Amino acid sequence: MSALHYFHSFQQKISDISIPKKFTYPFYYEPHPLSKLATAQLQEYLNHQTDFTHDFSETGKMFGVLVVKNQQNEIGFLAAVSGKLANSNTHTYFVPPIFDMLPADGYYKIEEEKLNLLTKKIETLQNDVAYLQAIENLKLVQKKALQEKEDLRLEMIEAKKSRKVKRAELTTIFSDDILKEKLTELDQQSIIYKLKKRDLATFWEDEINQKKKELAVFENQIHQLKKVRKEQSNTLQQFLFNQYQFLNKEGIAKGVIDIFKDTPLKTPPAAAGECAAPKLLQYAFTNNLIPICMAEFWWGNAPNSEIRKHGQFYPACQGKCKPILGHMLQGIALDENPLLENPAIGKELEYLYEDEFMVVVNKPAEFLSVPGKTINDSVYLRIKQKYPNATGPLIVHRLDMSTSGIMLIALDKNTHEKLQSQFIKRQVKKRYLALLDGIVKDDKGTIELPLRLDIDDRPRQLVCYEHGKPAKTLWKVINRTNNKTRIYFYPVTGRTHQLRVHASHLNGLNTPIVGDDLYGSKSNRLYLHAEHISLTHPVTKEKIEFKAKANF
Known part of the structure; x- marks a missing residue:
């Protein structure tokens, strides 16, 4: 046209x-x-x-x-x-x-049909009764060979024990040439068992090889067809790329x-x-x-x-x-x-707690937890500037750039390890406040949707039951006003974008967080805030908790 x-x-x-x-x-x-x-x-x-x-x-x-x-x-x-x-x-x-690869008379569809025919041939061979029987025959022979070899091994063990007892008896009954003759007879029995073991191994090796040859007739055909299909598929793929x-x-x-x-x-x-x-x-x-x-x-x-x-x-x-x-x-x-613009310009961290081991901050929204590819300004950088002698990784856990709220900072490696251990063991309790763009009907519940990275569209996450990592969130409604739902989230796991996906996904709450530019609609900010956290102090072992009020 x-x-x-x-x-x-x-x-x-x-x-x-x-x-x-x-x-x-x-x-x-x-x-x-x-x-x-x-x-x-x-x-x-x-x-x-x-x-x-x-x-x-x-x-x-x-x-x-x-x-x-x-x-x-x-x-x-x-x-x-x-x-x-x-x-x-x-x-x-x-x-x-x-x-356009779809026209039936086009090169792509014609070659694709050839590949489909090869696939059908392969499937036909793989489902052939004789082929399946050949597989079963080989398995049966291998199983029988193992069993007979094991039976002989056990028999030889018992025979060896018996010969040992017999030798002791003969030693007390006979002496000199007669004893030597009797012991030689026992040694001959041992040799006979070894020969029997060799003959048995040879017999079953021949049997197994015969069954393998019978199976190979089919597998060679299948292998050859797969090889041809792969070559034709690569040729077609190259043709497609060239278009x-x-x-x-x-x-x-x-x-x-x-x-x-x-x-x-x-x-x-x-x-x-x-x-x-x-x-x-x-x-x-x-x-x-x-x-x-x-x-x-x-x-x-x-x-x-x-x-x-x-x-x-x-x-x-x-x-x-x-x-x-x-x-x-x-x-x-x-x-x-x-x-590429630094969203943290003009914003400051609020320090909720400081001692010689750890720091607790309230991170503003649109503020990186760690340096990005193009922007260095972050919680990590600000902490390094304020605590130049601090050692270790510092950041114990992250918040999305758009999420505001509480973050824990370790000032030395030992403290970092102890705090991270609490996260790994799920001993740290967190509560997030969110404003959802719609009405959630139920008052509370649990969401379990496994998540993985969408490799075609980073950093978006996908719900994937096959390859996703388990992700679990508890939630409770606070109130509902103006077609919005204010809600508490209690994440049990800590996957990337977990709360955002669990809120927005059809099988979650099907109600995105206000301002979620990945899974909902843009606004002046992402209305998600890490409001409360409780844990054990890594050194004093006291139970401590912190709360940072959201500005929405």
Whole structure:
């Protein structure tokens, strides 16, 4: 379809909206008014369209809009969907993918079908009755061999004991040549057992090798088919990678393999380039459209592992999109990355307790616990400045940058070890205060959702029952006002983003913390505060507790 077809004109007047001077920084942004208008228009289309059939209540999708200027100086927008939609990459409203692998008569689908046929052949062989019987036969022979060898070993032990007793008896009964003759007979018995052991081992080795040969007939076929499948799969994967060539404003193309070779991943992750943002920019650069601003949002229900809210804006993902967009946005002036700004400027730590062994501070919101990649200012740095002679790791436990509240600091290595030991043994009791963006119906409960890092979108966490670490949170409602719920959290474990995910996830409270820019909506701050902590003093062994009142 033509560029004109995918270029959507604004239905509302936009002449009174100023054009941004810089393009959206895609990994942390507040959508520009033009992006919001484009999004509203796209969402209206999604609500009333009849071009495709997709059950968003079952599986939501990420969509994106890119506001652009065409060669006639008209401002409109492009729309895209991440991945395929309704089992198709071709849609009347959305720009096409970088490469469409779905046509049945295309090289990818033809080769994919060959791989599927190989997989079916392998599965057929692996389920063949004769193959399964050959496996069982080998196991039975190996089991029988072990049993007979063990039986003989025990028999030889008893025979040896018997010969020892017999030798003692013979020594008391006979002497000289007769004794020698009798002892020789006993030695012959020992030799006979050794020969029997050798013959038994040879017999079963031959039996086992025969069964292995019978099994190898099948396994060689399976191995050969797997080898062919791997070779064909690698060839197809290489073909696929070669199709993903990403443009920038200068028209310079860079392949996905080159883009990812210098990243920690080294090779492109699955579906790299299938997200909305690369599709939008690729189409704009291919058709001489000038990017102005962009936004991405989630539409529909979230998958069980992730936290996605219907209609909410989200930044481009870190794992797949950041390396690609790093190339595609070269030469384009971007909004400043707010994450590079030091959020702790003008903020001070409140000291709740100090002695020669430890310090307790009340950390402000938007204040790093430890130095980051680009910002050194942190609780750690401030403590080092105030206590230059302190030794050891100092930081006993961390709070998210956006979370305010109580932190424990050790001034020497021994104290640090003792405090950490209390955390490991779960002897430290913590209470957090949070304000949730909605009404929680129940008054109290327990949340157990295992968590792991989303490697494609750090630092977000996923709920994962297969690979996640156990995470448990107790909670209790304080009050409910103005469609908000004030709540206490009592974390039993201390996983990254545990309270934020447990609050927001569908199978948790399904009510995000106010101001959670990862799992909810932005606000003036994250309304989460480490309010109370109780522990045993690492040196005096006294029971101590601290409380820091939240400013919300």
